[in-house]
Amino acid sequence: MAYVALYRAYRPKAFNEVSGQKVIIKTLQNALLHEKIAHAYLFSGPRGTGKTSIAKIFAKAVNCLNQPTNEPCNTCDVCKGIDRGDIPDVIEIDAASNNGVDEIRDLRDKVKYMPSVGRYKVYIIDEVHMLTPGAFNALLKTLEEPPKHVIFILATTEVHKIPPTILSRCQRFDFKNIETTDIIEKLDEIVIKEKISITPEAIRAIAINSEGGLRDAISLLDQAISYADETITEDDVHQVSGSVSKKALQEMLSAISSKEISKAMVILKDLIAEGKEITRIVNDLILALRDILLEKSIQVELPKYSELLSVFSFDRIYFYLDVLNQLQQDMKWTHQKRAYVELALIKMMEHQTLKTIDYEATIMDMKSSIQDLKEQIKIQPREIVKANKKPLVTIKEVENIMNNDDKDKKALMQSGWNHLKDYPKPHLKMVAYLLSQAQLEAVSNSMLLVFDDLNSCKRILEPETKNLVLEIFNSKNHLIDDYIAILKTDWLVIKEVYLDLWKKGQKKPKLPPYDLKLYIDLESKEKKEPEIIALAKEYFGDKVTIKE
Numbered sequence: 339m340a341y342v343a344l345y346r347a348y349r350p351k352a353f354n355e356v357s358g359q360k361v362i363i364k365t366l367q368n369a370l371l372h373e374k375i376a377h378a379y380l381f382s383g384p385r386g387t388g389k390t391s392i393a394k395i396f397a398k399a400v401n402c403l404n405q406p407t408n409e410p411c412n413t414c415d416v417c418k419g420i421d422r423g424d425i426p427d428v429i430e431i432d433a434a435s436n437n438g439v440d441e442i443r444d445l446r447d448k449v450k451y452m453p454s455v456g457r458y459k460v461y462i463i464d465e466v467h468m469l470t471p472g473a474f475n476a477l478l479k480t481l482e483e484p485p486k487h488v489i490f491i492l493a494t495t496e497v498h499k500i501p502p503t504i505l506s507r508c509q510r511f512d513f514k515n516i517e518t519t520d521i522i523e524k525l526d527e528i529v530i531k532e533k534i535s536i537t538p539e540a541i542r543a544i545a546i547n548s549e550g551g552l553r554d555a556i557s558l559l560d561q562a563i564s565y566a567d568e569t570i571t572e573d574d575v576h577q578v579s580g581s582v583s584k585k586a587l588q589e590m591l592s593a594i595s596s597k598e599i600s601k602a603m604v605i606l607k608d609l610i611a612e613g614k615e616i617t618r619i620v621n622d623l624i625l626a627l628r629d630i631l632l633e634k635s636i637q638v639e640l641p642k643y644s645e646l647l648s649v650f651s652f653d654r655i656y657f658y659l660d661v662l663n664q665l666q667q668d669m670k671w672t673h674q675k676r677a678y679v680e681l682a683l684i685k686m687m688e689h690q691t692l693k694t695i696d697y698e699a700t701i702m703d704m705k706s707s708i709q710d711l712k713e714q715i716k717i718q719p720r721e722i723v724k725a726n727k728k729p730l731v732t733i734k735e736v737e738n739i740m741n742n743d744d745k746d747k748k749a750l751m752q753s754g755w756n757h758l759k760d761y762p763k764p765h766l767k768m769v770a771y772l773l774s775q776a777q778l779e780a781v782s783n784s785m786l787l788v789f790d791d792l793n794s795c796k797r798i799l800e801p802e803t804k805n806l807v808l809e810i811f812n813s814k815n816h817l818i819d820d821y822i823a824i825l826k827t828d829w830l831v832i833k834e835v836y837l838d839l840w841k842k843g844q845k846k847p848k849l850p851p852y853d854l855k856l857y858i859d860l861e862s863k864e865k866k867e868p869e870i871i872a873l874a875k876e877y878f879g880d881k882v883t884i885k886e
Contacts, residue, residue, distance in 0.1 A: 348524075370399050376489075381494070387515060393493060425454070428459075437469045437470055463492050465495070634652065730799050784821055799856070804820075
């Protein structure tokens, strides 16, 4: 027996087998039960959503020998005959190839003949928008006053091309794209019946790729069966459909967010080498950003891009979508599609708008930190002075340096900052390298250094280290008397508070109490033995006697 494509084998034969379109089905079933059959129907909607299938089921139901019923019985001779195509009372016409005036005139002459077996002659005219204006005019009078035994069902994917005079004479049903869950349910049913080995992720990928068309989904499943070796995987579906895998999209978006231009270009090159269409790559990137936007807006139970949610702000997503939408428009008018995509990717990583977005995001984070700081201010002053601990740096010292900042001196010192890594004097090399890891933020008679970690702050503030640091900066000219160092995260909060106070009119802002988390542990300092004594004990044990 010749192989039958899955979409033909699983075409629904009753209303209860149809996926989606529940409102349309209920309306038609009620019309059947109450015998309120209209003379003309218009089914409009995207391809693969069940227009022709429902038209055939309805044609069977109106002619079923067990009427009135809301379903064709599929057991009587009429139902079986219509399924086999043996009964001439159900006539399917392809308007794409029979769109002239002569064909419609021939149809108009034949409608007057009574049905041979059933109660009604049903004309199903597919792609009716393909009829010429003359053919529509020829159909108009018959459609307005057809014989009582005739029903017209017009199906179209482009309802805007149907003349208003035709629309006004039909009951119109607008078919919607079928929900992904309904498509998955139907695919699961087929997979079980056909004993197909396939992963749940692959079924979902097929449903998503079909974009609401069940026929497309079943055809894609059929194609994946032929392509896969044993079990159909998600990668198999992406290969067959030409879509981009979630992993590749995630890597691309991650490279874009990290501004890794070369990595993004390599991923694009690999996708094109795999045979992915450039327009499909762009479309899938837009859909991925749509998913991230939805996941950020709504608490999705199983987010697909959870790793990127914290990286992508709403403004960043909107900017990326604007770039990609414009790219889609530009690609319609060029043969250099790849060049346009590459330029768009660079724009998504290096455009001036991104700097503004990043700056605003940083400000928002700072404001959040400031709010947390304000909540803690009431209790922090009591925590700053702790038992047996003395602050290494105070907020007052930070304030004094910022209020007396000498920008010329700061510029002079920063001009030589890059040379610290290769400092020539051997006994200062280690200290100079440690200094090179800091950021110089303000200079007066003292200077304010900022480090990424607390340990570096503590090391640079040790008295022995301080002497070496001052030797570096004051070797030629006396530049500073002292310096302090604080943590970068604390500096960002303090700076925002300082600027906020300055904008409110305080020319010498007074900073609120703040815990800089830098202390001298007096208790441990008292207990700490000189290094030479500790070394002697390690070698000689209890025999060591310490004399004053």
